[in-house]
Amino acid sequence: xxxxxxxxxxxxxxxxxxxxxxxxxxxxxxxxxxxxxxxxxxxxxxxxxxxxxxxxxxxxxxxxxxxxxxxxxxxxxxxxxxxxxxxxxxxxxxxxxxxxxxxxxxxxxxxxxxxxxxxxxxxxxxxxxxxxxxxxxxxxxxxxxxxxxxxxxxxxxxxxxxxxxxxxxxxxxxxxxxxxxxxxxxxxxxxxx
Amino acid sequence: xxxxxxxxxxxxxxxxxxxxxxxxxxxxxxxxxxxxxxxxxxxxxxxxxxxxxxxxxxxxxxxxxxxxxxxxxxxxxxxxxxxxxxxxxxxxxxxxxxxxxxxxxxxxxxxxxxxxxxxxxxxxxxxxxxxxxxxxxxxxxxxxxxxxxxxxxxxxxxxxxxxxxxxxxxxxxxxxxxxxxxxxxxxx
Numbered sequence: 001x002x003x004x005x006x007x008x009x010x011x012x013x014x015x016x017x018x019x020x021x022x023x024x025x026x027x028x029x030x031x032x033x034x035x036x037x038x039x040x041x042x043x044x045x046x047x048x049x050x051x052x053x054x055x056x057x058x059x060x061x062x063x064x065x066x067x068x069x070x071x072x073x074x075x076x077x078x079x080x081x082x083x084x085x086x087x088x089x090x091x092x093x094x095x096x097x098x099x100x101x102x103x104x105x106x107x108x109x110x111x112x113x114x115x116x117x118x119x120x121x122x123x124x125x126x127x128x129x130x131x132x133x134x135x136x137x138x139x140x141x142x143x144x145x146x147x148x149x150x151x152x153x154x155x156x157x158x159x160x161x162x163x164x165x166x167x168x169x170x171x172x173x174x175x176x177x178x179x180x181x182x183x184x185x186x187x188x189x190x191x192x193x
Numbered sequence: 194x195x196x197x198x199x200x201x202x203x204x205x206x207x208x209x210x211x212x213x214x215x216x217x218x219x220x221x222x223x224x225x226x227x228x229x230x231x232x233x234x235x236x237x238x239x240x241x242x243x244x245x246x247x248x249x250x251x252x253x254x255x256x257x258x259x260x261x262x263x264x265x266x267x268x269x270x271x272x273x274x275x276x277x278x279x280x281x282x283x284x285x286x287x288x289x290x291x292x293x294x295x296x297x298x299x300x301x302x303x304x305x306x307x308x309x310x311x312x313x314x315x316x317x318x319x320x321x322x323x324x325x326x327x328x329x330x331x332x333x334x335x336x337x338x339x340x341x342x343x344x345x346x347x348x349x350x351x352x353x354x355x356x357x358x359x360x361x362x363x364x365x366x367x368x369x370x371x372x373x374x375x376x377x378x379x380x381x
Contacts, residue, residue, distance in 0.1 A: 018234060025227055034217035041216075050222050054230050117211075124212035143206070144213040175205060 007067050014061050021061075025054050028071060031145060032078050038140040039082045041129065045089075049081045072147065076155040079137050086133050123184060127177040135170035142167060 006027070012020035032053055036046035056077050064073055128136055134156070141147045141155060149167075153160045178184050347353035 018231060021234075022227060022231070025230070029222050029226070030220075033222040034220055037217050037220055038213055047222060047226060051226050051230055051233075055233055058230075058234055118215070120208070121212040121215045124208055125216060128209075128212070139209065140213060143210045144217065171205060171209075174209070178205075 003067065003069065006070055010061065010064055010070060013058065021054075021058055024057075024070065028074050029054075031071065032074055035075060035140055035145055036078055036082055038144050039079070039133075039137055040085055040089075041125070042085075042089075045082075045085050049078055049085065052081055053078045072151045072154050075141065075145070075147070076157070079141070079155055082137070083133055119183075123178060123181055124174070127174045127181075130177060131170055131173060135166050135173065138163060138166040139170050139174075 006024070009020040009024050013024060029050060033046050033050045036049040036053075037043065040046055040049070053074055057074060064070065128139060131139065137156065138152060141152045142149075147155065149160050149163045152163045156163065347357060349355070349358060
């Protein structure tokens with residue numbers, strides 16, 4: 001969607017036009033939902049984060065800079081909500097984490113090669129899940145949503161250098177975690193070392 | 194969002210991208226999300242901005258307070274003790290401190306005060322440490338001192354004294370016989 005069209009929808013939404021706001025929701029719902037799902041790995045949490053993100057976006061729509069893209073702003077809200085969710089779950093629902101993961105992860109009913117690839121992805125998912133929240137969110141925003149370092153810095157409200165640092169240490173931690181996993185294929189072990 | 198800086202290009206990047214894409218591939222939010230958002234916006238309230246658990250936060254202390262009042266008869270000290278016991282805080286079994294203040298009117302005469310009788314007044318006047326020392330008045334200074342003659346004994350060398358001694362010596366006065374002990378000075 002052109003930036004001008006999005007800006008026009010934002011302007012109409014500021015005036016209380018729910019139709020324009022619904023159009024903005026349709027534009028961004030998938031990316032927000034997928035980001036929340038990748039960070040939380042919980043379908044219900046992702047739905048709740050998506051709903052609350054747009055409720056807050058409508059409430060604070062006047063705070064959006066004129067002409068600025070909406071996606072980083074929406075992701076900033078979503079990441080903050082995901083952080084809150086992760087904090088609550090760390091306190092109360094840590095024991096249920098594995099059960100939730102079993103429901104969220106898609107079951108692979110595919111040929112043998114796809115099954116091996118899915119198993120490899122499972123290892124990566126587990127390794128990503130062991131990262132702390134800030135490194136995990138940085139990885140998701142960078143690799144899944146293709147945000148630039150400057151956009152991630154804006155979303156996470158930190159300097160670009162901090163984003164680079166988090167990305168670097170997240171990759172190092174993932175590399176170390178995967179190399180320590182005995183299930184990693186030997187070819188990849190060679191690649192990582 | 195395609196302004197990605199040139200970054201890592203090794204196998205790990207590819208693996209991470211593929212893993213995250215596979216995690217959310219084809220994942221779409223359910224259709225019932227927007228109707229819920231619309232309902233919230235039209236009712237002008239945000240349910241998720243006030244988390245469900247926080248809604249109960251003001252209710253629980255009020256319910257607990259009402260329960261304690263009902264159980265303890267609105268005695269705040271006992272309520273406090275019960276609460277501290279429930280919370281595992283050491284309690285003291287002291288009774289509640291009571292401060293009683295009475296303000297008596299200054300003009301009203303004390304009902305318990307009875308007039309002193311003469312004996313009590315005399316005692317207070319003569320023995321009280323707060324008694325005032327009586328100052329001699331002019332009448333006291335001018336009044337003549339009268340001394341009875343019988344109260345004054347005459348000098349023994351005077352004729353009256355010799356006469357008095359002679360009168361008193363008419364009666365026989367027994368004299369104790371001295372005892373002498375042998376063997377040196379007596380030791381008691």
